[in-house]
Each structure stands twice: as structure tokens, then as C-alpha cells.
Amino acid sequence: MKEATVPGSFDELVRRATTTVAGEGYGPYPYQRRLAEEGLPDLLRAPTGSGKTLAAALPWLYRRRYHPDGEVRRLTPRRLAMVLPQRSLVEQTRMVIADWLDNLGLAGEVGLHVLMGGASTDERSWLLDPASDAILIGTQDMVLSRLLLRGYAEPHARRPMSFGLLHASTQFVFDEVQLMGPALPTSLQLAGLRGVLGTAAPCQSMWMSATVDPGDLRTVDYPGPERVIELGPDDRAGGLRRRLEATRTVQRADVPTDAKRYAAGLAQLLMTEHRPGTRTIVVLNTVARANEVYVALSRLGAVAEVVLLHSRFRPGERAVQAAQALAEPGEAGTIVIATQVLEAGVDVSSRVLITESAPWSSIVQRAGRCNRAGEYDDALLLWLQPPKGRGSHLPYDETDLAHAEAALTDLENAAVTTTALQERPVAEQRPVHPVLRRRDLIDLFDTAPDLSGNDLDVSRWIRDADTITVGVAWRALPDGPADDAAFPAREELCQVPVAELRAVVSTRAVWVFDQTAGAWQRARPGDIRPGGVVLLNAADGGYLPDQGWAPASRTPVTPVEPPLREATDGLDADPLTVVGQWVGLTEHLDDVRRETEKLLGEFGDLGGLTEDQRAAAALAGLYHDVGKAHPVFAASLARAAGDLPAGGPWAKSGRRGVLRHQPPHFRHELVSALMLLEPDSGLLEGVCEPDLVAYLVAAHHGKTRLTIRSAPGESRDLVLGVRPVETTLPVALPDGRHLPALTLRRDVLAVGGDGGEGSGDSWQARACRLRDRADLGPFRVAFLEAVVRVADWRASASYDQETTA
Template identity: 45%
Template structure:
């Protein structure tokens, strides 16, 4: 039967040969292991040709934790914690989630772009970040995620048949990276057992010729007895189920659930696993309830419910019961699409509702997965009456199109054995129809998204149509006990509290419940939570009162439950009433200025410039920056905080008491209620630099680029320069923006190493549209020209290098200060 520890030939090729762009391989052949271990091997033997970051984009949340645990296990066995050429099993393996990334310190994978990392997330979290609109995270970090995901990144899109609208977006992004250029190589690999390469052809992504089909293109695997056992000998007998929804539009779902529960129990094989896959969470919950009623308390240990509408703790517990070491073979698993791909589980009996053909093939892969059923396994498919006459509103087809279900019905009619060798190839046949893509990301869309400022009404461009089909987009909810703390006093959400809710169920959930959302414009003593008025939008985080129900730990999201309090995960202690949460970042916040130890401004400027130089040197070992770009990054780092010399900013640093004329970059007490509201020191820095180095040839000599990198180093002043809607016009001032007033004086600043910023009177003439005799081009014109010259992926990369250098230098300053204090204390005790 062959050596089970010997890798398949296609797995070996992924380790030692350049990767294809498309990988088509049946379920059960170890695609995830092939990708991760192949990349790790290439990081060692072909480092210059292998991107530093491996980005695993998964269609469903249920796969994320499972993949993370598997990757960390492999890295542990490789001894990666002691090998700097590999990602660290903890810091270097990152699950990207929403709602939990407003922490003060950026995570290690962001601070160290020169280190290898494996990033794992759903397409919602990853594609929204790749579109500069990261769901559930601080808007001010959008540019850094964008830069790191488009440079030095190997994307892997797994189970692409479930991606919907995100599939075309993923192809377009790769095409645009190739057309516009990146600072460092970025590639994509799409993989599935049911992938048609024609799905990846878009207006900017035309070439899909680099395809590896397993086993067709790998003769060694085709002849491998292990492969034959999985593809040819693992029989799966197919027939229709007796149960099906009935009545007009299938309204009598309770009767259907009861009938199906009876059929499942009658067909279940003792000592084996039975899987029941329903197309919606609501129907899965009803079938689970019907089975619970019939099996009684004694059967609870043999019954599982798996779907994506659980909070992480409950979802993890269910997956542990499904795939963990204590999992039993004699069980009935009720699930949704969350189990159809990637989950390493097998069964002797599968009941599945009718679904599009690619989804059905994935579901078939959960049956007799390893050829373990000697007498053959069984698949019973449940017909759904989705014709216009029976289901005029298409309610039973949701979340799929009725046309896709009808085509799958035709294929199933003649299928008697679903062994992989008996299934048609994934390429389209004359009877297939690829669903039309209604929203295609174009170059103009990408360039528009590069501007992270909301419009004048406070809204952002909605990227959800580029990420998922409209009916499938999600927002997230958490529950808090309002009896112990008022809504506007609650602290920030944590990832373990969040439950995803499809937009289509938002109205049902919020109908009798007042929602609260985060307020990114909070300043001073304002609450970080405000009432949600209107409908939720994709990526939003909404807080609800636990007393009003809406969730059950056993069945997950349940809007219909209103009489039971939701058990809550205790959040961190709430801030005092009326005080802003210290971890909330707003336009008015300079969170990194508040540090344990004060730092003189000149020292900080020197340190950040040195850190930027070292960062560029570390990255240039494989793909060097141009001398001009490297000089721009280091110069911007040296000038980035010159604006902190502004008197209104220095007023905010109340401890320690400063001698006259002394300027601080960091203080042990920083009060943002002092000085001017919305004051942005980086804008003052950029204006001071341009007024001393700009001139008519600012674009030619690189001054515009340096000024942009200075302004953008907190993500709050980028392409546009205007006052915020909440800013009040000061009396007698011609122009004002972000707390800077026309004519403000900025004192001289020692830049270190003989450099100096002279005293200047700040001018905001760049706010005006068109050319000015004194200022030249407007800020909008300058940044538009920079975007055209450098293109979005390169410009974001340079922007992020300055910002990362600032993060790293700031952290290093505090670490060294703490170490000095520790040595002094130890010496004093001696």
C-alpha cells in the first residue's frame, strides 16, 4: 500500500520547484500540509525567490483555528522557535480577526516585516485589508496591512468554490499587482478539488496557464496505491433521501426537520459517524433540535452542531468534539457549509441538501474519506423544491442561486457512486454556467480605496460587494450585561466575544434590540460607544444587551430567543464613567506619546532615523530599495515628529515638568484634552519640511515624497488635507485643518547629526485647490502625482517603513529606559 509517511510526488514538487498558480487536487491528499511545509522548505533553500509572508485565505471561520493549530504543530516539530529562518510558532503564526486589533502596540508581524510569518484568516478579514478597508480594526492601520499583504506575500486561496465574489477580487488584485508593480514580489495560488481555471480570468488577470492537476499531471501519484485507494476504491453509494421540505415555499420546516431526524436515526450505523449538512443555520438548528428531542439526554454526547454562527469559545469546543483526540466515532454531526471543505473528518453516511455541484463534491469528500468503509459508504441527497411555482421567492435556495441547484439536480440523477474517480472534472461542461460576477474590482476602484479618509458625511467606500456575494456579507455582535454597566461605559470588544451575523438576519436580530457601535471620532470624555441608528453594514461591530437574548451556547446565534439571557464572557474592567477607553484610537489621539519614560524630541528623531536605516538594510538583502526611495524613508524618519515642537502639542505633555525650551517627543503623562482638539503633529512636521525643502522642483528632488511619508506616519493625514467636520473655525484665522492654524509658529528643532529645522510660520496654502504662486501645487495634486508615479503598492510600502521604524524605535526607547531603571534599583539595593 506504500509508505504512509512518504510525501506524495506533488507535495515534493511544491517544496523544490517553483509553484504553479492553480492547484487542483482531490480532498484527502494533504493540500494544506503540502502548501505550508512546501513554503517552509523553500524559505530555507530558495529564500530569495520565496515571499516572506504566507497568507492563507480561507472561506469559513471554522477552518481558521484548525489551520492555525496544525501549522503551529508542524513548526514545533521543526524546532522553529530556535530557527530564525522560520516563523516562530507563536509570534509568527497569526490569525487575523476583527474587533481585537485596537491594542496599543502593533503585533510582532507588523513591527518586523523582515521576519517570516504565516497569516491565517477568512476572506472577509484578509480581502478587506487588501482593499485598504480592514473589517473590525483601527482605520489608521489600514495602510500597513495593505502594504504587508501586497508586498513580499504569497497568497493561498483555499477552497475557492466557496469564495463567491471574492474569487474575482483575488484574481484582479494579482493582476493589478503585476500591472502596477510592487516593491517586493507578491504571488497567488488558488487551490481546490473543484476549481475551473476559467473562473480566474478577469480583465487584469488573463494568464492561468500555470496549472498543476493531481494526479493527472503527476504520473507518480497516479500510480501510487495510496492515491488509488482514495480515488477509485473509496466507494460512496448515492441515492435520494425520502425527506424533503414540503408545502408552499417549503414553509413547514418544522415538519421537514422532524421527518429528516427520523430518517437519519433509522439509517445511522452504530459505531460510525453520520453527517447531516443543511444549507442554512436556521434549518441546521431545527434539525439539531428535532434530533435532540428524539435522542434524549442520553444521546447528547453523540450529537454535534457545527456552523459559523458561534462565538469562538463555543465554536472551538464543538470542533474539539469533532476532530479532537477525544472525538468518538459513533455520532451524528449536524452542520452547514462550515464542514464541507477543509475539515479533516470522515463518515459512513452523509445526508446533504441539494447544493451547487462544486459544493456537493466537497461534501462528498467528508464520506469514506480514507477508504475506511470496507462495505462502502452511503450518500443521501435531499431534494429542494426550488422551482418558481413551488418557491416563488427563492427562500429554499438561499444562500445559492436556483439555477445552480437545478444543474446539480441533473447531475445527481445519473450518479450512483461518488468515488472521486467517478466524478466529472472541475472544468466546465456545456451544461455548466458560471455565476455572473456583478462587482469587479477595477484599477480606478483600487486607487480610490487608497484614500482612507471618510467622505464629508463620515462614510467610507463599501468594499463588501468585492468580498462576498451581497446576501452573504457579515457584521459582528457581542453581548454585555447592561445591568452592571451602562452601554456607554463599556470597554472595547475582544475577539473571543464576537459572533458573526449575516446582514440578511440583522433586521431580525435588531428588531427588538437596541444596538451600539464604536465611535472612532470620540475625543476627550466622550463615550466610545454610540447608538446604532439604521441598519448595520459589513464589518461593523455591534454591542447588545445580554438580557434580551439572541444567542445560545448550544445552538449559536438565535435571534428568535428573547426570553433567556445570553451568558457573557467577562470583559476587562470598564473605564470610569465619562472617561474614554485608553485603547480607543481616534483622530485626536497620539497614543504612542504617552509612555513610561519621557524621551527628548531630538533623541527620538535620531533614533527613528537610525532604525529606518537599519530596517531598510535588513530588507535589502533580497530586494533593495532604490537609493532615492531609501533616502526618502530615512529623511522622513528624521523629520517625522518635528511638529511635536508646536507649543500646543507640548502643552499636552504634563509630566515631567520641562525646563524652558526643552522639547519632548514622549511623556509619562499626556493629556489630549489640553492644547487644541484634533491637533496632528505630523501635519505640522510635513508643512515645516516642505516650507524648507519644497520649492518648484519638490517632485523632482523627492521633497513631495518625503513630506507625504512624514504626514502619513500615523495613518491620519494622507491624500487629502482638510479640516475635520467637527472642527470649529477659529476667529480671525484664514485656514485651519487638523488643529493647525494658518500662521502658527514652530520653533527650531535640532535633528541630530548636525541637521536642523529652522523656525517657521506654518502655512496651509496647500489646502487650496489649484496652483499657488507661493505654495505651488496643492496637497491633493502632489499626492495624486505621487500615487501615479509610485503606484499604490509601492507607495504604501514606503509609508509603512517609516511608520514601522517609529514603532520599533519607540518600543526600544522604553525597553532601554526600563532596563536602566532596573539596573539602578538593583545597584541601590546593593
């Protein structure tokens, strides 16, 4: 890694960042310099190929770390979240930014993390160090689901952490607005609601597109962009000129429209039009047709390297496919058969681009992958109609395709620039998407599953119904997964459309994890839900390395050995307790209090929080585990270890394994909250934010938050293993106080206004009041919740570096 030095200007930073082994780096375009000098706007309108990735990342980095005005550095969000429409863009963007950070000597100093779901060191590492400067990259599915407290392919109990931290001191960048679908109004509403409800630290958002109208970026809670930056005359006359003036000649391709002959006909066209030493790209509207053309072309024995690229690969194979597709073509050249994954953002060019008709905005984006840098004098844009048949126009509207086909016909044999295509008026449907309302977001704050064990589905605010997916992992499961089988790692997961996976449930064994039972169970079609993760038996097939998701295939799948094994987070799970070292409760309470204060100090200026609210978080760190001073918890430790060492009560076990409580479902953090609310404890006496302290203590594992109810199968007198009357063990607090044995009354959990004689409001009433307070609200409460949890993670990790969250 290169040594970090302070660049004297933004131009110098860009040159250093873009330096390669082959030669010196280049300077920024004028509009990129404006972003560094003036700040990222609300809307950036720039054509494809004009360097929007650099425009998003390096101006933010310059303003955060190197701007000469200290106030600018302080006010720039500490975290950049780049939200991309396609998975294929994520890894390419990560590699580009990784090179920039390495060239600047910032690798490891500025975090670079990918949000793609599954167990991963990426997601854990940024959550463990949330106050450091970092760049997060993810698809709109992964990022927006986390912003809605329902993180796709994310352990259930971890979701409040992502929500709380992402909604504080983050600069969001939403790329290719025209491809976002329902995610666009959702992103706008979230920006507006952060302003209405308040955050611990300010967030900002920038939307990027070549074609969007500023008037389209307006919702009931977001008034529209105030600052819009576009290319100026100096941009068009400078280094971008060659790209902006690059042309490709439009022609209609002659391919049979009969569905049975279509793939073979298109394969033959590719053989005819491809030129050795160049890249040819064909973009199909569906994965099924892309696979058919790939197989047909392979049968013809093409000499060129043929690569299939779509969204239904596991990360490892997708990275291989993408690298082959983007590599400099060899002597025979490369033919890339792709879906919409190459439609936007990917920095790749071709001499010939063949595309099925699509909505005009998609045609413009696809054309941007042809003669992208003006390197060819004879570039071709060939278009063709999808094969005839019912639903052949999907996933698009037939009318949009007809309008685009008319425009392409009118351009026959014309050499057109990307700008000319963008400026051509072609009618396109404006679908009406569900709009996230304030009350929707408020309701989402409660992460408890419904009475049937299901989460509230947020997919309608993120993707169109035909594009929502579920993560699939293949493992050797001849007898099904063990109850303690690890949560699927990112490297194992292939994203599969929900409808397609539901269709195979009757013919294949599919397992889903039951959060409340803490076990894997056979799935029914209704159990396959957007953003979830499932396990399939590798011996049953369903995946091919060069084709990805292949439901008809019975070829056994080679499982991926995950680099990180993380326990599932069922209701009973408590992996932070079994760390292989005995740690006293008094010591651990003090460690978490200290880590909480340290983390708040690392964040520095949190203007959205009061001193009392920060103090409440530190106090929650001090009290978070007092509920472990309970006979049930002590008995569980003794049962797992064979015996308990002298001393105690203990917070951490010296033995590894799974802690199993009797009665089942016992949650020590619920007991902690009850101890705080017990007047005889005196723990909240004189405290300015007593309800906030109690909530943060109860929520520090993400399992007892707003709604607390009995687990399925629990006897009537139990709520998460807690009886109506409980007696705790005495414990010494770090500040020298001795907390005697307490008699706890569970009345405070009663639903409704009063929680019983002398107990005050019910738990839910207290928690909802915090959520709805003007000076707190969901974003601030979740941020403080995340801070206490991170502090607990850090303290636990200090006892054992192998601890999993």
C-alpha cells in the same frame, strides 16, 4: 519545542513535520514534491483529500529556508498567506501548521498568525516584525479586505499598514476557488495589478481547486495561469490510490418537505442512520435550518454526541464545537450538524453524510467528507430536497439545485468515487461578479471617510451580498459604552450577517464607533456596514454558547474577557504618545530614523525600490514627529501630567491616560508635514524625494494621508486643529542642527492646483502624484508608509513594553 536542524531533502522535511507521538511521519506525494522542486504553480488542481494544505505550506517553507540553491531561497516570498473560504478552516489549519513548525523546531522562528479581525496579538506581532518569515492564515473576507485597504474588523488607522506589507514579498494561496464567489476575480485582478503598478518586493499567487477550469482564471489585468500542476499517474498509483478509489453509495432520503415537519423528520432520519462508534455529518444550506435540526435532535434525546457547527460563533465557542466535531468518535459516535463550513478543506470523514441539494460543485465537496480515506465499506451519501416554501432554495439558484437533483437521481444506489463525481458534467450557473478595476484600486488608496463619516464599501468585491457580515461583541453595558471603551478583541467577536443585525437595531441597543467624534454612538440600520464591529449589551441576549448567534434569545450572554485591550483609533487618538516615560523629541526622532534603516535592512533586497526612495523613508523617520514641537502639543502634555519636566520639547509623556488637545482633533503629524514644506525650515533642501518624505511623515498615524479636511464640527479656520497660520517651538535635531521657531502657512492644504502664493501644489495634488507615479504607485508608497509606522511602533515599544499601537 524541538531543536531546529536542516533537513537534507524535502522528503525528510515532510517526514519530520508529520511525525506524531503515535508514530513516524510520512513522505510527500509526488505532486507535492514537484511543488518543492519547481515552485508553487499559478493553479493547483487536486481532488479533495489529497493534501492541499501540506502542498501549500511545506513546499513554500522548504524553498524559503532549506532549498540548496541560495537564489531560490532569496526569490521565494518571505511570507505565506493562506486564504480560506470558511472560518471553520482557519483554526484547524493553524493547529496543523503549528504542529509541523514545532516538529521542525521552527515554532517562534517562523511566525504563525491568524488574520481574523479585532484587537489581537496575532495581527500586531506580524506587523511589528514584517521582514521575518511568517505564515498568515485568514478567510477571504479578512485577507482581501486588507488587500483593498478596508480591513474588516481592523482598526481604521491601521489599514494602510496591512495593505502596504501584504502587497510585498507574499506568496498567496487561495483555497477552494469554486467557493470564492466575487473574491475570485478580485484576487486575480490584484495579482495582475501588482504586476502593472509594481511592488517593493515581488508577490506570487496560487489558486487551488479540484474542479476549476484554467480558462476561468482570466481577467482584464490577469492573463490567466501560466503553470498548472495536476495529479500525475504516479500520484494515482501511489499512496493516494485508496483515497481516490474510496466510494460512497448515493441514495435519496425520505424526509417531509413541509417546513413545519422538516427539522423533526430529518432529526428522526439521523437517529435511524447513525451507527455507534462512527461520525455522521448532515450539511444544511442555511444556519437557521441547522439550528432547527439541532434543537429537534436534542429533543429526541440522541445518545450520540451532537455538535452544531456554523460560522456564527465567537472564536472560543467555535473552537470547542470544531474540536468536538473533529475528535475521534467515542462509543456512541458523533453527529455533526453543519452548514457550508464543512464543505471544503476540513479534514474530517463520516460513514454517513446527509446533504441538502446544492450546486453540483458543492455536492462534490460535501461528498469528500464521506469515507474520505476509504475507511468504510458501507459509506452512504444521502441527499434530500430543502423544505418547500418561498426562498427555500436560498442561498443558491433554483436551477442549480434542479440540475444537481437530476444528477443525484441518476446515480441512485450507485457507489461513486470523488473523481467520478468531479468528472460528471452537470450544468451550473456562472454568476457575473463585479470586477475590481484599476481605477477602483486607485480610488481605494484614499482611506478618508466620506462627508457622512462612512468608508467606501468593498464588500461587492469580496462576498455575495447575502453572506457579508459584521463583527458583534457582547459586553456589560447597562448605560452604554464609555467613549474610551476598548476596541473589540478578536475573542469577543461573532460574525453576523449585516441584514440580520440591521433587523434587530430597532429592538436592541447596538453601538458603533464614530471615528471622527472618537466616541461610541447608538446605531441606526444604515450604520451597520460590512466588516465593521459593534457592541451589544450582554443582558439583552442574542447569543447561546451551543448555538451561536441567536437573535430571538433573551438569555443574558456571558461576555468574553479579552486578553488584549486596545484603545479605539478615533481621529483624536494618539496612544503611542502616553507611554509612562518622558522621552525627548530629539531622542525619539533619532530612534525612529535608526529603526527605519534597520527594518529596511532586515528586508534586504527590495528590488522594486530605488535608493532615493529608501532614503526618503529613513528621512521621514527622522522628521516624523517634529510637529510635536508645537504649543498645542506641549500644552496637552502639561495638562495631562499636571506639569512638564524641565527640558523638552517632549515626544512621549511620563503619564498614562488619554491625551486631549485644545483645540480638539489636533494632529501633530499634519504640523510635521507643514514644517517640512515650509521653505524657511530647510528640511527638504537638496532632498531627492521631498514630496515622498512629506507624505510619509504626514501618514505615519494613518489619519492624514491623501484627503485632509476639517473634522465635523470644527470652526472654519481649523483643519484638524491647525489654524491658517501657526508658530512652532524650536527643536534640536539628532544630526546637530537646531530648527528655529517657524511660522507655518496652511495654504499647502488648499484643494486644487496651487496651494497659495509661494506654496506650490496642493497637498492632495502632491500625494496623488506619488500614488500615480510609474516608479512608485500605490503598493510601493503604502509599503514605505508601513515601514515608517512600524519603526515608530518599535521605538515607542522600547520605551514601554505595554504600549499599544
